[in-house]
Amino acid sequence: xxxxxxxxxxxxxxxxxxxxxxxxxxxDATAGSVEPDAFYLRKNKNEIGLSVNLATVYTxxxxxxxxxxxxxxxxxxxxxxxxxxLDVVADSPSHANILGLPxxxxxxxxxxxxxxxxxxxxxxxxxxxxx
Amino acid sequence: xxxxxxxxxxxxxxxxxxxLLELEEEDDYGILRPNDYAFKTAMxxxxxxxxxxxxxxxxxxxxxxxxxxxxxxxxxxxQKLTVRLTCPADPTQPADxxxxxPDDYAVEDLTSVATLVRWLEWLNLA
Numbered sequence: 001x002x003x004x005x006x007x008x009x010x011x012x013x014x015x016x017x018x019x020x021x022x023x024x025x026x027x028d029a030t031a032g033s034v035e036p037d038a039f040y041l042r043k044n045k046n047e048i049g050l051s052v053n054l055a056t057v058y059t060x061x062x063x064x065x066x067x068x069x070x071x072x073x074x075x076x077x078x079x080x081x082x083x084x085x086l087d088v089v090a091d092s093p094s095h096a097n098i099l100g101l102p103x104x105x106x107x108x109x110x111x112x113x114x115x116x117x118x119x120x121x122x123x124x125x126x127x128x129x130x131x
Numbered sequence: 132x133x134x135x136x137x138x139x140x141x142x143x144x145x146x147x148x149x150x151l152l153e154l155e156e157e158d159d160y161g162i163l164r165p166n167d168y169a170f171k172t173a174m175x176x177x178x179x180x181x182x183x184x185x186x187x188x189x190x191x192x193x194x195x196x197x198x199x200x201x202x203x204x205x206x207x208x209x210q211k212l213t214v215r216l217t218c219p220a221d222p223t224q225p226a227d228x229x230x231x232x233p234d235d236y237a238v239e240d241l242t243s244v245a246t247l248v249r250w251l252e253w254l255n256l257a
Contacts, residue, residue, distance in 0.1 A: 022160045025194040036215075037194050037202065042161065044198065068159060108217075109238040112229040116213060116236075 011088050013079025017052035017096055018063040019122065021072040027124065034074045034122040036115035041101050049089070049097025052076070057094040060126030074122035084117050140188040141181040144203065147193035148174055151201065161197025165220070172218040172226055173201040179244040180251060187255055196220075210257040214250045216241065 011017075019038060021027055026038040041047045053063045060073040076098075078088045086100035098118075104111035154164045165173075173193070181188040191203040199220035206213050215229040226241040230250045241247060 023158065023163070023194075025192075028192070031208065035192075035194065035204075037196070040196065042197050044161075108227060109229070109236065112215065112217075112238060113231065113236045116231060 011054075011078050011090055011096060013077075013082065015078040015088075016055035016075050017078060017081075017088060017098075018055055018058060018060055018125065019050065019052050019074045019076060020063055020067050020070050021074055021124075022067060022070060024071045027072050027127070032124055034072075034119050034124055036112070036119040038074065038122070039098075039101070039115040039118040040111060041103050043103040043105050049099040050101065052088065052096050052098060054090065054094055054096060064126060064128070071127065072124055073126040075125040076118065076122055080121050081118070084114060084121075086114070140186070140190040141177065143190040144177055144188070144193070145174070147191065148177070148201070148203070151193055151195055154195070162199040162220070163195055164199065165195050165201045166199040168222050169195075169199055169201040169218045169220045173203055173216065176216060176218070176226065176241065176244065176247055177203065180247045183244065183248050184251060187252070189251060189255060191216075205251060205254055207254045207257050212254050212257050214254050216247065 021034065021038055023037065026035050028035055039050060041050065055075065063073050064070040081088050081098060086098055088096050088098050090096040101114055102111050151165050152170065156164045189205050191205045194202045196202065201218045203216040204213065211233050213231045216226060217229065218226045227238050228241045228246060228250060229238045230236065239246065
């Protein structure tokens with residue numbers, strides 16, 4: 001996979017990525033945690049991976065600002081994601097995909113489990129201030 | 132205190148479910164409001180389980196997938212246990228139940244309320 005005409009640098013295990021939380025229901029407001037709902041692939045969109053932004057390029061606020069509606073931003077550590085048998089691969093200098101997740105339509109057991117484990121790893125890093 | 136919390140289980144669950152109907156039909160991610168089939172399926176399983184569990188019915192959070200299906204999630208955060216009912220928007224697909232502990236997980240088709248009751252009791256008793 002290349003971008004800008006060169007092979008991308010491999011993301012270090014210590015790297016942090018941000019997942020924009022596009023639905024209110026992806027956040028457990030009581031616990032201050034992220035729900036597994038945020039970590040399912042959409043087969044009808046032919047998604048190959050879960051979209052994330054690199055923390056070396058964006059702040060959580062900047063990540064959120066890229067979306068019309070964003071209820072929060074979750075951070076994940078690349079090395080921890082890899083420990084689940086997944087990978088995080090950059091496709092541009094600022095963006096990456098979490099790869100290796102199955103569609104729920106194809107493997108509901110593994111899709112549910114990985115969504116749950118990613119949610120447990122995720123840290124709710126940013127939420128919009130209440131007015 | 133505990134009894135009061137448990138009594139609210141079905142009430143809160145139904146409130147959470149009904150609140151999904153007030154969402155916009157779609158958002159940037161996909162379908163946001165549940166379709167009728169998924170909503171009624173989730174509602175029926177919850178009510179059936181409540182008739183057996185009564186005040187022991189634990190409260191669930193409710194969410195929709197990107198296709199208009201409904202998920203009801205019960206958690207025992209102390210023990211890190213989860214029971215999750217998925218009711219697809221597609222009537223040809225069965226509802227299923229995911230249950231997990233730190234060491235084990237599985238999904239099974241939900242064909243009998245006894246299955247749902249058994250796993251909610253497992254969650255309660257842990």
